[in-house]
Amino acid sequence: MALAAGRVGPxxxxxxxxxxxTAGERARSPITEFHRWWAERATIERFSVxxxxxxxxxxxxxxxxxxxxxxxxxxxxxxxxxxxxxxxxGEQSQPIINQPEIGILGILVKEFDGVLHCLxxxxxxxxxxxxxxLSPTVQATRSNYTRVHQGNMPPYLEYFxxxxxxxxxxxxxxxxxxxxxxxxxxxxMIVHLTEDVPEHEDFHWLPLDQIHQxxxxxxxxxxxARTVLACMPxxxxxxxxxxxxxxxxxxxxxxxxxxxxxxxxxxxxSWFTESQTRCEWSVQRIPLSEVTGWSWSxxxxxxxxxxxxRIIGVRxxxxxxxxxxxxxxxxxxxxxxxxxxxxxxxxGVVHFLVQARKEPGLINVVEMAPTVQLPAVAGAVCDQGAVxxxxxxxxxxxxxxxxxxxxxxxxxxxxHGQTRYQIIEVGEEFxxxxxxxxxxxxxxxxxxxxxxxxxxxxxxxxxxxxxxxxW
Numbered sequence: 095m096a097l098a099a100g101r102v103g104p105x106x107x108x109x110x111x112x113x114x115x116t117a118g119e120r121a122r123s124p125i126t127e128f129h130r131w132w133a134e135r136a137t138i139e140r141f142s143v144x145x146x147x148x149x150x151x152x153x154x155x156x157x158x159x160x161x162x163x164x165x166x167x168x169x170x171x172x173x174x175x176x177x178x179x180x181x182x183x184g185e186q187s188q189p190i191i192n193q194p195e196i197g198i199l200g201i202l203v204k205e206f207d208g209v210l211h212c213l214x215x216x217x218x219x220x221x222x223x224x225x226x227x228l229s230p231t232v233q234a235t236r237s238n239y240t241r242v243h244q245g246n247m248p249p250y251l252e253y254f255x256x257x258x259x260x261x262x263x264x265x266x267x268x269x270x271x272x273x274x275x276x277x278x279x280x281x282x283m284i285v286h287l288t289e290d291v292p293e294h295e296d297f298h299w300l301p302l303d304q305i306h307q308x309x310x311x312x313x314x315x316x317x318x319a320r321t322v323l324a325c326m327p328x329x330x331x332x333x334x335x336x337x338x339x340x341x342x343x344x345x346x347x348x349x350x351x352x353x354x355x356x357x358x359x360x361x362x363x364s365w366f367t368e369s370q371t372r373c374e375w376s377v378q379r380i381p382l383s384e385v386t387g388w389s390w391s392x393x394x395x396x397x398x399x400x401x402x403x404r405i406i407g408v409r410x411x412x413x414x415x416x417x418x419x420x421x422x423x424x425x426x427x428x429x430x431x432x433x434x435x436x437x438x439x440x441x442g443v444v445h446f447l448v449q450a451r452k453e454p455g456l457i458n459v460v461e462m463a464p465t466v467q468l469p470a471v472a473g474a475v476c477d478q479g480a481v482x483x484x485x486x487x488x489x490x491x492x493x494x495x496x497x498x499x500x501x502x503x504x505x506x507x508x509x510h511g512q513t514r515y516q517i518i519e520v521g522e523e524f525x526x527x528x529x530x531x532x533x534x535x536x537x538x539x540x541x542x543x544x545x546x547x548x549x550x551x552x553x554x555x556x557x558x559x560x561x562x563x564x565w
Contacts, residue, residue, distance in 0.1 A: 102263065108327045108328065110210045111326045112328050112331055113208075113210065114211070114302040115306065116331045116565065117304070118303065120301075122207070128298060128300060128304060131216075132228075135226060136216075139216070139225075140413055141225050141410075141412045142410070142411045143221075143225070143409075143411075147407065148163075148392065148393065150409065151407045151421045153420075153421070154421070159381065160174075160381035160383055161381060161383040162174045162381060163395075167237075169237040170235065171195075173189050173190070173382060174189070175187060175381055175382045175384055176189070176377065176455065177378055179376045181375075187387070188385060188397070188401075189382060189385055190274065190275065191278070193507075196267065196281055197234055197236060197280045198233075198283060199230050199232070199280050199281065199282050199318045199319075200254045200281075200283035201319070201322050201323075202260070204287045204288070205288075209301055210302070211300060212300055212302065213250070213298075213299055214229065214230070214319065215297050216228065216229070216297075216298070217233060217296075220412075220424065220509075221508045222316070222505035223502060224313050227315065227316040228314055230318055230319050230322050231250050231253075232250055232254055233318045246416040246417075249297070250291070250294075253291075260285040261285065261286045262283065262285055262286075263284045264282065264327075265281065265284075266325060266544065266545065266546065268280060268325070268552070268555065271453075271504075272453025272455035272459075273453050273455060274403070274508065277456070282321055283322070302326070302562075309501075310499055312499055312500040312501070313500060313502045317502060317504050320501070320555065321552060323562075324555035324558045325544045327541055328350060329350060330348070330350035331350075341439065342439060342444065344442075345442050346564055348444065349443055350536075354441075355535070355538070356534045356536075357533065357535070359539060362535060362543075365450075365533045366450060366533075368530075369450030369460055369530075370460045373460050377455075401428065402427060402428055405423055405424070405425055406424055406509060408421065408424055409421045424507065424509040425508050426509040427509075430514055431467070431468060432484075432487075433513050433515050433516070434465055434484075434515075434516045434517070434518055435447065435516075435518070436486065436518055436520050437520065438519070438520045439519075444536070444537070445534035446465070446540065447532055447533075448462045448532065448533050448535050448554065449465060450531050450532075450533075453551070457548060461548060461549065461551040461554075464554050466484045479531060486518075486524075487516065494520070495517075496518065496519055497515065497516060497564060515553075537562075540561075541558070
């Protein structure tokens with residue numbers, strides 16, 4: 095089928111994304127203009143998030159014998175129970191967030207002077223450690239955009255739904271945290287427009303290279319933006335600011351070449367299918383009342399000393415959201431996570447060590463994850479490979495740490511959830527041979543997997559977006 099006039103073909107889209115990722119002085123405005131706008135939004139916006147007892151959560155209640163924490167509308171999300179038998183001894187149970195609705199995480203893109211720019215949003219989320227973070231153009235659950243809350247429609251939603259939407263360049267369902275969510279998926283979208291777009295004070299146009307630069311700032315680019323950014327296909331850039339004295343930088347560019355790689359795509363898919371086949375975990379949702387080792391107090395639902403999180407309640411005031419006042423539960427992680435890609439130049443091509451990781455809340459239980467991903471589910475057993483690679487990351491020479499930032503997880507459901515994301519170069523002495531649950535992949539191979547659902551988990555997608563910042 096021929097493309098209509100003005101439509102962008104797949105190869106052309108890759109070229110335009112790649113040009114945007116190396117925009118430099120061709121950007122619509124310098125990065126200093128973003129920082130001026132960001133400081134202004136942080137000064138002008140007024141928000142408050144107050145922790146409250148569960149009895150003060152307006153519209154939320156414990157549902158009968160199940161004691162699931164639910165909203166009176168029956169929509170949004172609920173806190174339920176999960177029971178699973180994993181690799182360790184015995185069964186485990188825990189609370190989990192069940193949000194069956196598929197939301198939209200969408201970035202609107204448009205060319206200015208021949209360079210693709212992304213329309214990004216300064217968005218408040220109640221769980222953000224710093225309240226305001228850089229978000230996609232549209233970040234909305236189905237309950238939001240069908241106005242269950244009787245509030246305003248999210249800005250720019252019409253470009254992603256219905257007859258007025260632009261040309262879709264990316265549209266794929268992707269998972270979210272399988273240790274905290276039950277089978278949650280969101281629609282990751284990138285929509286291209288050629289016509290003028292109404293300006294809004296909470297939104298700003300940025301080329302990809304500026305967004306990639308902002309990824310290096312702690313707690314600035316939010317999780318929902320990072321997953322969509324990871325889904326943008328890129329090619330090896332024709333120009334990049336690489337030092338001739340940095341072999342890793344040149345090998346990284348080779349990682350974007352579709353012809354190079356230790357393994358073929360078929361070999362990678364076969365490895366992953368084998369990992370899924372070997373998984374014998376059994377998982378089921380249960381009433382929250384049947385979760386063992388967890389107990390209610392007036393203001394939290396908590397497990398024992400080794401529980402990785404608790405459930406709390408908050409009251410929110412935010413004048414620029416679709417609804418200005420509401421209350422809700424949040425999952426509060428008790429500590430920071432760690433997600434690391436170990437990166438090795440193999441034959442002059444940077445490869446990233448990927449693991450097939452099990453998480454009970456994922457649809458298929460197994461997805462591809464960073465080399466190191468901690469903390470694990472409470473009670474889960476780390477295999478010897480995971481322990482060894484975590485030690486490798488902890489002992490890394492600082493000069494080999496190519497990326498290091500503390501980034502927030504989903505602020506709409508998690509209270510101050512943060513993960514340290516690192517990309518660490520390993521040397522020639524690091525073996526190419528790895529345990530069965532691990533596989534070396536290039537940047538190009540990782541990007542190719544994101545054409546489809548349920549391959550890369552949310553932490554791996556964040557790290558892939560961070561890989562692009564190393565050009």
